[in-house]
Amino acid sequence: MDEVEKAEPDLRVRLVDVGAQLLAQEGLGSLTLREIARRAGVSHGAPRRYFPTHxxxxxxxxxxxxxxxxxxxxxxxxxxxxxxxxxxxxxxxxxxxxxxxxxxxxxxxxxxxxxxxxxxxxxxxxxxxxxxxxxxxxxxxxxxxxxxxxxxxxxxxxxxxxxxxxxxxxxxxxxxxxxxxxxxxxxxxxxxxxxx
The missing domain is CATH 1.10.357.10 (Tetracycline Repressor, domain 2)
Known part of the structure; x- marks a missing residue:
């Protein structure tokens, strides 16, 4: 787990926030787990702890x-x-x-x-x-x-x-x-x- 993941008190909410922002800025096609994780500043596997599927x-x-x-x-x-x-x-x-x-x-x-x-x-x-x-x-x-x-x-x-x-x-x-x-x-x- 990287330092950003340790510091984030509610990563689940953060991932949804980032996903909603990405959706507003770039549209539905941009909503991949990997891109949401990248923009949230966490490893690409981090979202799967909260959201096992896309x-x-x-x-x-x-x-x-x-x-x-x-x-x-x-x-x-x-x-x-x-x-x-x-x-x-x-x-x-x-x-x-x-x-x-x-x-x-x-x-x-x-x-x-x-x-x-x-x-x-x-x-x-x-x-x-x-x-x-x-x-x-x-x-x-x-x-x-x-x-x-x-x-x-x-x-x-x-x-x-x-x-x-x-x-x-x-x-x-x-x-x-x-x-x-x-x-x-x-x-x-x-x-x-x-x-x-």
Whole structure:
């Protein structure tokens, strides 16, 4: 064990910090165990003591992303007195802003292999956000299957985030920002706005 490893009180947290920074700076392709260890200043085998597989380290980094997104949503909806439709608009805006501000993290968070692997119960970290969406949709559309509408709305928001990031939606729609697309998505899934 080198001196840096001895001096690091919580190497597990440091590895996740470095991984998140590397992801933000260089994208998903840069997240190798060896590169994270190098940037953390530890031997290339050190991460394996905390994360026996690459998927486990990636899951820990993705969990950080879900935690950050949940914190943003909680802050956005802290008042809780707005009508459900207004809260859904704010939730959608927060989701899209997070995705566009953190493209590498966003891509990592929704990797099927991580969610299916069961590492760190990552799915349990993501499901409460969907549960909140279902609850708000249920209040805005009591006549509909809230889970189905929420799934379709989430897929729509996810598509907006990806296509906006790739530049496709700006090219196709001529929109300067995603706001008109967010409003159209909400109207498509919730019906015309009526104050609910």
């Amino acid at each position: 998927l486990e380290l990636l899951s820990a980094i993705a969990r950080r992303g879900f935690t950050e997104l949940a914190a943003r949503v909680t802050t956005t909806l802290a008042d809780g007195t707005a009508p459900p439709r207004a809260q859904l608009t704010e939730l959608g805006r927060t989701y899209l802003e997070f995705a566009l501000d953190n493209p590498g993290m966003y891509e990592l968070m929704f990797r099927h292999d991580l969610l299916e692997s069961g590492h760190l119960r990552l799915r349990d970290t993501s499901l409460p956000l969907f549960g909140l969406l279902v609850e708000l949709v249920g209040r805005a559309r009591p006549d509909a299957d809230a889970r189905a509408v929420s799934g379709a709305l989430w897929a729509n928001l996810h598509g907006i985030a990806q296509l906006w990031r790739w530049g496709s939606l700006r090219l196709a729609t001529g929109a300067d920002d995603f706001e008109p697309l967010l409003r159209a998505s909400l109207e498509a899934h919730l019906g015309p706005e009526d104050g609910r």
